[in-house]
């Protein structure tokens with residue numbers, strides 16, 4: 185038996201996504217810029233995906249811009265806004281994904297100034313912190329909706345109300361929250377929002393940026409003017425069609441799917457606590473993304489535990505998938521102020537809607553067994 189508990193790293197595509205992508209490549213492979221019937225058919229598929237993503241986010245389809253994924257959407261949001269100005273101030277948090285943090289660091293090298301808000305012990309930043317950091321030259325606030333390592337949800341709607349009418353743009357990276365929580369751009373009051381296909385049972389290498397009408401941003405890529413000039417390059421049609429189908433299914437099913445992920449996660453956690461001592465949760469339990477659990481195990485190295493779990497068929501990750509393997513301690517867990525031992529023994533589990541209660545019990549048993557084995561070997 186193999187148990188996949190790494191759904192924050194990526195998710196298994198829906199069969200309907202695979203079928204639609206395959207059909208697109210076999211039957212509807214035209215270029216959507218073409219003016220003949222092949223082009224028009226491809227354009228119709230592009231338009232349909234834009235509508236599906238727009239419906240998922242409660243946005244106008246013309247506010248959706250397809251990208252190569254969450255990383256590119258974050259880069260366009262941050263650098264695209266900044267490039268309209270020569271200087272200015274950006275507010276973000278110190279626990280953002282590297283796509284946001286590295287964009288901010290690059291902008292600092294270009295002369296922009298950035299405030300990195302520290303989270304509290306639960307992994308949350310407050311609207312008050314944003315208000316206190318605002319300056320007359322603040323251009324943009326970029327705070328993620330849900331953290332990819334510890335699942336902490338940020339008060340985006342409150343920050344949206346704070347910034348409404350101020351002229352300061354608000355971007356949120358919702359890569360992790362789409363499909364697990366309500367993500368409605370009107371309720372959140374955001375000007376830009378990032379999502380990624382492969383986190384919602386869609387394909388890898390495709391994502392979208394919502395840009396509210398009137399928010400003026402500079403393109404990073406210039407060329408044929410696709411995506412209304414914001415993202416030149418012939419569209420990744422199979423990916424975009426797959427993302428559209430995934431968005432449609434996510435729109436219909438996210439509440440039920442989030443409940444399933446939450447049930448599997450809480451079953452695992454209750455079971456594990458009955459079997460094992462010396463386990464601590466990293467981040468707060470309230471306002472946590474459905475299915476996320478980040479745990480530290482006293483007396484255990486996470487890399488050794490991961491290997492034993494993998495050999496037993498259980499897939500989890502040590503830090504965020506993108507940075508695991510780098511060997512560096514997680515910047516998110518460091519920002520929570522965890523001591524060395526907790527940093528080195530941290531494991532992220534991310535349950536998805538496919539995970540069953542039976543799998544949760546089996547995983548708890550395997551975890552308890554492997555942690556006890558490592559502790560006995562100390």
Ligand SMILES: Cc1ncc(COP(=O)(O)O)c(C=O)c1O
Pocket residue numbers: 192193252253254255256258281283328330331332357359360380381382389390391504505506
């Ligand atoms: C919060 C967050 N933002 C951005 C990304 C990057 O998305 P992509 O893999 O589509 O580039 C990830 C991926 O793990 C993520 O978790």
